[in-house]
Amino acid sequence: xxxxxxxxxxxxxxxxxxxxxxxxxxxxxxxxxxxxxxxxxxxxxxxxxxxxxxxxxxxxxxxxxxxxxxxxxxxxxxxxxxxxxxxxxxxxxxxxxxxxxxxxxxxxxxxxxxxxxxxxxxxxxxxxxxxxxxxxxxxxxxxxxxxxxxxxxxxxxxxxxxxxxxxxxxxxxxxxxxxxxxxxxxxxxxxxxxxxxxxxxxxxxxxxxxxxxxxxxxxxxxxxxxxxxxxxxxxxxxxxxxxx
Amino acid sequence: xxxxxxxxxxxxxxxxxxxxxxxxxxxxxxxxxxxxxxxxxxxxxxxxxxxxxxxxxxxxxxxxxxxxxxxxxxxxxxxxxxxxxxxxxxxxxxxxxxxxxxxxxxxxxxxxxxxxxxxxxxxxxxxxxxxxxxxxxxxxxxxxxxxxxxxxxxxxxxxxxxxxxxxxxxxxxxxxxxxxxxxxxxxxxxxxxxxxxxxxxxxxxxxxxxxxxxxxxxxxxxxxxxxxxxxxxxxxxxxxxxxxxxxxxxxxxxxxxxxxxxxxxxxxxxxxxxxxxxxxxxxxxxxxxxxxxxxxxxxxxxxxxxxxxxxxxxxxxxxxxxxxxxxxxxxxxxxxxxxxxxxxxxxxxxxxxxxxxxxxxxxxxxxxxxxxxxxxxxxxxxxxxxxxxxxxxxxxxxxxxxxxxxxxxxxxxxxxxxxxxxx
Numbered sequence: 064x065x066x067x068x069x070x071x072x073x074x075x076x077x078x079x080x081x082x083x084x085x086x087x088x089x090x091x092x093x094x095x096x097x098x099x100x101x102x103x104x105x106x107x108x109x110x111x112x113x114x115x116x117x118x119x120x121x122x123x124x125x126x127x128x129x130x131x132x133x134x135x136x137x138x139x140x141x142x143x144x145x146x147x148x149x150x151x152x153x154x155x156x157x158x159x160x161x162x163x164x165x166x167x168x169x170x171x172x173x174x175x176x177x178x179x180x181x182x183x184x185x186x187x188x189x190x191x192x193x194x195x196x197x198x199x200x201x202x203x204x205x206x207x208x209x210x211x212x213x214x215x216x217x218x219x220x221x222x223x224x225x226x227x228x229x230x231x232x233x234x235x236x237x238x239x240x241x242x243x244x245x246x247x248x249x250x251x252x253x254x255x256x257x258x259x260x261x262x263x264x265x266x267x268x269x270x271x272x273x274x275x276x277x278x279x280x281x282x283x284x285x286x287x288x289x290x291x292x293x294x295x296x297x298x299x300x301x302x303x304x305x306x307x
Numbered sequence: 308x309x310x311x312x313x314x315x316x317x318x319x320x321x322x323x324x325x326x327x328x329x330x331x332x333x334x335x336x337x338x339x340x341x342x343x344x345x346x347x348x349x350x351x352x353x354x355x356x357x358x359x360x361x362x363x364x365x366x367x368x369x370x371x372x373x374x375x376x377x378x379x380x381x382x383x384x385x386x387x388x389x390x391x392x393x394x395x396x397x398x399x400x401x402x403x404x405x406x407x408x409x410x411x412x413x414x415x416x417x418x419x420x421x422x423x424x425x426x427x428x429x430x431x432x433x434x435x436x437x438x439x440x441x442x443x444x445x446x447x448x449x450x451x452x453x454x455x456x457x458x459x460x461x462x463x464x465x466x467x468x469x470x471x472x473x474x475x476x477x478x479x480x481x482x483x484x485x486x487x488x489x490x491x492x493x494x495x496x497x498x499x500x501x502x503x504x505x506x507x508x509x510x511x512x513x514x515x516x517x518x519x520x521x522x523x524x525x526x527x528x529x530x531x532x533x534x535x536x537x538x539x540x541x542x543x544x545x546x547x548x549x550x551x552x553x554x555x556x557x558x559x560x561x562x563x564x565x566x567x568x569x570x571x572x573x574x575x576x577x578x579x580x581x582x583x584x585x586x587x588x589x590x591x592x593x594x595x596x597x598x599x600x601x602x603x604x605x606x607x608x609x610x611x612x613x614x615x616x617x618x619x620x621x622x623x624x625x626x627x628x629x630x631x632x633x634x635x636x637x638x639x640x641x642x643x644x645x646x647x648x649x650x651x652x653x654x655x656x657x658x659x660x661x662x663x664x665x666x667x668x669x670x671x672x673x674x675x676x677x678x679x680x681x682x683x684x685x686x687x688x689x690x691x692x693x694x695x696x697x698x699x700x701x702x703x704x705x706x707x708x709x710x711x712x713x714x715x716x717x718x719x720x721x722x723x724x725x726x727x728x729x730x
Binding site for chain 1: 637
């Protein structure tokens, strides 16, 4: 058993007086795929935003690939460069073409030569099947295409871990599949992934473990088969009965 | 033929109504035209008020007759949809047309027919209209201020070079395109400064030194506006970022700076820059009046620019910051590549607004004794030989300012179109 690539210990987070995350303990090993589910407001998005410190935690520790997240901005930027993230609202840069969206960070953060960055970007775009759109602007693409571009953009940084924050929630139903396909593809290549999603089909197919969160706590964490076949906690049972 | 009802025009007798209405409309406008251009009052036999209002009434009735919805005639429908929607709108339209017609003859005669431009003295102006002789005689002063006549070629040469250099962007090849920003933001202003320092100011290379107090007129307007625009923009941008910073020192410094400069009138700032400021400087330290004024206006306008840019920064969704951060970009990379390009695009209209205000604020530098074009007018109108021509002077200055500002506004509009990408 290898060392965990993400290690969260006794992590607590407050928004003002409101405690969003309570005593989170979680360790994720390399190449594992974790799906996080739970009702809205349960803190699952906040949890994964803490992993690349888009949100600050107040107590406990988060160690990503051997680097502890604290006030040190250098560390944070280094961790962020290793952790890719895909957002619910895509968050592509609307003033840049699809190709430039993908090459911006490799060129300026990783100091990659422009030519190499473009080659890499075209490869990644090909993986998500939008290499023919590379000269268009985000506003000219459909939601599904934009989200696939966002995945490609994150992958261009050649991250060790990918975080997905409800990647399909803002999409029309017919576009969900194309994005999920891209994610399944990525999972098959052995990427370490943490995915916040309501797509239980995806969880069953891909996840090694499923985490159920409610009211800022990890209520249940189990191997995928176990989780769906035999949930232990009552709240998990209730949630699954509503969503399946 | 259907029954005609002139109070309720309809589509059945379309052409009868349209022709009658058009004729009535034409009569009303023609009547106003006759009375204002040729002083012929066709309806003089009627009592005063009726005679005065008759064109409006006739015209309104004409408009009423042609107000037929979905007539199928393209231009009639267009007219009805836009300016003839109701009696009230019709009346407003007519009134505006009448005012324009009535204002045309007096302004034409003042500007052209009764105006004088020949001669070199006040006595040459015999007509009742404008005395353009005055502008002609004083033109050099309005353009160059007190700059000596025989040296004015130095200003001309500098400006021609600068204008030529400004167009470099249009002719540069693909390879040099990426250096254009650097050129316009840093190199061009430095060239401008060098030209102004060595050529216009002089004092070296055998060129006679001309002190800045003698500079003036339109050329000074350009010099002051140019440098103020160039300085206030980056300062304002930094202040806008500073105001949103997480570091308390930087944040409160920016807030304090912005609120201070926004809270004082420009005229006080200028006055302080020339009277109070030197008192705080060491005695042997000399800073030119013009430089002090440019610094003062730049800082003043920077506060406004900062607030405009802050508006743009706040309009950006938080996701843009998240996305940039999640890719490992630090503060400066995030702002330079992701945030500012989008925010600045959003605030082009606001920035243009501030810049226009800046250009029109430059006449205020008269309080420290610098006479740009409006200041020179003030000087010229008190010249005993040329008393009583303030009107011509101010009309002239207004036209020049309007041309400058309209050009800037057009340019900013083009920029908006150029950078419009779909969101």
